[in-house]
Amino acid sequence: MSFPWANEYKPNNAFTRYLDERLPLPRFVYNAVGAGYPVPRNLNYFWNFGVLAGVALMVQIVTGIVLAMHYAAEGTVAFASVEHIMRDVNAGWFLRYAHANGASMFFIVVYTHIFRGLFYGSYKPPREMVWHLGLVIFLLMMATAFMGYVLPWGQMSFWGAKVITGLFGAIPLVGEPIQTWLLGGFAPDNAALNRFFSLHYLLPFVILGVIILHIWALHIPGSSNPTGVEVKTEQDTVPFHPYYTAKDGVGAALFFLLFASLIFFAPNMLGHPDNYIPANPMSTPAHIVPEWYFWPFYAILRAFTVDFFFIPAKLLGVLAMFASILLLFFLPWLDTSAVRSGHYRPLFRKFFWFGLVPCVIILAWCGGAPAEEPYVIISQLASAYYFAHFLIILPIISRVETPKPLPNSITEAVLAQAPGAKLQPAE
Amino acid sequence: MIRIGAFLVGLFFAGWLLVSAVMGAFAFVSEPPAKTAEKTFHLYPKEVDFSFNGPLGKYDRAQLQRGLQVYREVCSACHSLKYVSFRDFAALGYDEGQIKTIAQEWPAETPSVNPDTGEATTRKPIATDKIPSPYPNDVAARAANNNAIPPDLSLMTKARHDGSAYVYSLLTGYQNPPADLAKKFPDSMPGKTTHYNPYFANLNLAMAAPLNTDGQVTYGEGAPKPTVSQMSKDVAAFLTWTAEPKLEQRKRAGTAAVIFLLIFLGLCIGAYKNIWADKKTVA
Numbered sequence: 227m228s229f230p231w232a233n234e235y236k237p238n239n240a241f242t243r244y245l246d247e248r249l250p251l252p253r254f255v256y257n258a259v260g261a262g263y264p265v266p267r268n269l270n271y272f273w274n275f276g277v278l279a280g281v282a283l284m285v286q287i288v289t290g291i292v293l294a295m296h297y298a299a300e301g302t303v304a305f306a307s308v309e310h311i312m313r314d315v316n317a318g319w320f321l322r323y324a325h326a327n328g329a330s331m332f333f334i335v336v337y338t339h340i341f342r343g344l345f346y347g348s349y350k351p352p353r354e355m356v357w358h359l360g361l362v363i364f365l366l367m368m369a370t371a372f373m374g375y376v377l378p379w380g381q382m383s384f385w386g387a388k389v390i391t392g393l394f395g396a397i398p399l400v401g402e403p404i405q406t407w408l409l410g411g412f413a414p415d416n417a418a419l420n421r422f423f424s425l426h427y428l429l430p431f432v433i434l435g436v437i438i439l440h441i442w443a444l445h446i447p448g449s450s451n452p453t454g455v456e457v458k459t460e461q462d463t464v465p466f467h468p469y470y471t472a473k474d475g476v477g478a479a480l481f482f483l484l485f486a487s488l489i490f491f492a493p494n495m496l497g498h499p500d501n502y503i504p505a506n507p508m509s510t511p512a513h514i515v516p517e518w519y520f521w522p523f524y525a526i527l528r529a530f531t532v533d534f535f536f537i538p539a540k541l542l543g544v545l546a547m548f549a550s551i552l553l554l555f556f557l558p559w560l561d562t563s564a565v566r567s568g569h570y571r572p573l574f575r576k577f578f579w580f581g582l583v584p585c586v587i588i589l590a591w592c593g594g595a596p597a598e599e600p601y602v603i604i605s606q607l608a609s610a611y612y613f614a615h616f617l618i619i620l621p622i623i624s625r626v627e628t629p630k631p632l633p634n635s636i637t638e639a640v641l642a643q644a645p646g647a648k649l650q651p652a653e
Numbered sequence: 654m655i656r657i658g659a660f661l662v663g664l665f666f667a668g669w670l671l672v673s674a675v676m677g678a679f680a681f682v683s684e685p686p687a688k689t690a691e692k693t694f695h696l697y698p699k700e701v702d703f704s705f706n707g708p709l710g711k712y713d714r715a716q717l718q719r720g721l722q723v724y725r726e727v728c729s730a731c732h733s734l735k736y737v738s739f740r741d742f743a744a745l746g747y748d749e750g751q752i753k754t755i756a757q758e759w760p761a762e763t764p765s766v767n768p769d770t771g772e773a774t775t776r777k778p779i780a781t782d783k784i785p786s787p788y789p790n791d792v793a794a795r796a797a798n799n800n801a802i803p804p805d806l807s808l809m810t811k812a813r814h815d816g817s818a819y820v821y822s823l824l825t826g827y828q829n830p831p832a833d834l835a836k837k838f839p840d841s842m843p844g845k846t847t848h849y850n851p852y853f854a855n856l857n858l859a860m861a862a863p864l865n866t867d868g869q870v871t872y873g874e875g876a877p878k879p880t881v882s883q884m885s886k887d888v889a890a891f892l893t894w895t896a897e898p899k900l901e902q903r904k905r906a907g908t909a910a911v912i913f914l915l916i917f918l919g920l921c922i923g924a925y926k927n928i929w930a931d932k933k934t935v936a
Contacts, residue, residue, distance in 0.1 A: 267932055306736070309736045309807070309808075312899070313736065313741070313898060313899075319899040319902075319903060320903075320906070323903075464932060468928050469928060469929065469932065472921070472924050472925045472928045472929070473925055473929075475921035475924060475925065476918070476921045476922055476925050478921075479914060479917050479918035479921045480918065482914050482917075483911065483914045483915070483918065486907060486910040486911055486914055487907075487911065489907070490903055490904060490906060490907020490908075490910060490911070491708050491904065491907050493903070494811060499811060499812050499813050499814055499816065500812065502808040502811040502812035502896075503804075503808075503812045512854065529670055529673070530669070530670070530673065531673050531676075531677060532669070532672065532673040532676055534669055542669070546666055549662065549666065553659070553662075556655055556659060559655045559656065560655070560656060560659055562656075598686065599677070599681050599686060600681075602677055603674050603677045603678055603681070606670045606671070606673050606674035606677065607670070607671075607674055609666075609670050610666070610667040610668075610670035610671050610674070611667070613662075613663045613666040613667045613670075614663055614667040616659075616663070617659040617660060617662055617663025617664075617666075617667075618659075618660055618663045618664065618667070621656050621659065621660070
């Protein structure tokens, strides 16, 4: 694990020496996110988002635990208990707005983190396991966020729960019994609300566990970097602390500025007004839409409007929606180019910026719009591109593309950008 | 193997989506979706200049008090306000004695139990009670209102897009249906028990214009003239307060938080530059 030149932890007083021989926890932290972890010296701000995702998770856990002390997971009082938090609990409005917008912040950060991985080829050997564990975290996050949105028991909570559990109802033959079993009834009700609350409390800690594996797997090869060239000498790295803790400080300050702006000045901007109407099984909202972070996947789900012979369109939509995430697990084998970073891949770069990025933005836009024309046709074209990009175009690009020459080392790439700097021979 | 499988899956999904898109486009051209009355006549809320708009906006206490008066004298006949307690009116600038009086003189009573017989009864509300609802239950509310339950108003301005302006626009938006509506969409004309209002989602609502004459509520001295527009604006402001009672604390805390974070950001940038000074140019 790590490079031979990594700083070694030296306990500097009697207590830490005593502890180090019995439970070397400080050594563990030192090697994981301290001065004992050598990191490429050329990371840009996109590399802040891993740490920021950890910050976002901690914010969610802390605010969530306090909210759970005041919330009641019972169909007849859940909505009122949320209003109790907003009106009568000390700083309750702050906790709830922080938790609701914290979910959005978590997704903003994680989407940027995934985007970074996609552009810089972080999923390529030897970091496939880091990528796979990251996708597991992403799936757990989606489940957690979905169940959390059900808890206030407003109109979108109820109908969102109905639509999403309805996805399982699309499975042939056993679909409906599975949906009934998942909900504990024929429609979302008290049983569903209670189990969603239980799982919503559990899953963040599962995420925490997988994050530990994610970081562990990362520390075997060490962090990737914008050139995609592996670390060769000690010159190529700096210790995580203080170099990247300082840089992450800047990132965290910006993160909290955006977060605070949302909480204090636009707390309901990213939510849906219908969720301030108590759940009512007798009244269907005009447009059922999930939270913004699910819009691209919701667009793919709804893009299938025509049955494929014996396969109903609804089932196709469900399969495609799950496939759109699961295909990311195969990325290390679909993109066979030996060059990691998109910087040195002229063709990949074009398809990334002019294909994939606008495609996902268009899907998000269509997912938030009502299911009518022209949004349906647009989301069909964008979904078609999404699948084609990963499953057809990317493997072909990897074969036909001639990458640009790579720098010899990370240090050379850094110094190329600093005029007047001298490259000293490696020791 | 993986790449061949992926290619086939990609071809299937992308291909079928393109087929669906072509079929959809064909259907769209051959049978364009009919325009609906809502799409043609529905209006977005008017622009309203409220004192609480903007990042530093605050409630106007006198306006909230006038809004409470409009709610009590007009809206409360049908609409509940069940998440608000009388004690909350302290935020409107009333003292303990005044709140006690407001509760005592409230037009509806609080459900209670006769301490001697255990029978259900009602009593005059006290400061710690929630505002009592005008109807004992939904069945009664339905029966009294042509089968349409008047919704609770506590969260109304958060439960609609641009809610404060929406409430104002709805209250001032009652009008005769346009001639085109009868011609093009006769089914969307208001019925015997509904009323045309372009700010309402489906254009016709069960509630008749509740504020329909200037001076319907008599304001105290020094207050603006109680025109329909003024009363609507006041009650919209009051309902914004019932939905967001912590708005002022929130914006105050936000200003402090942003100033603190800007200083924190400055310190972080300084620390970052200091620590990295030698690493940008030297190997």
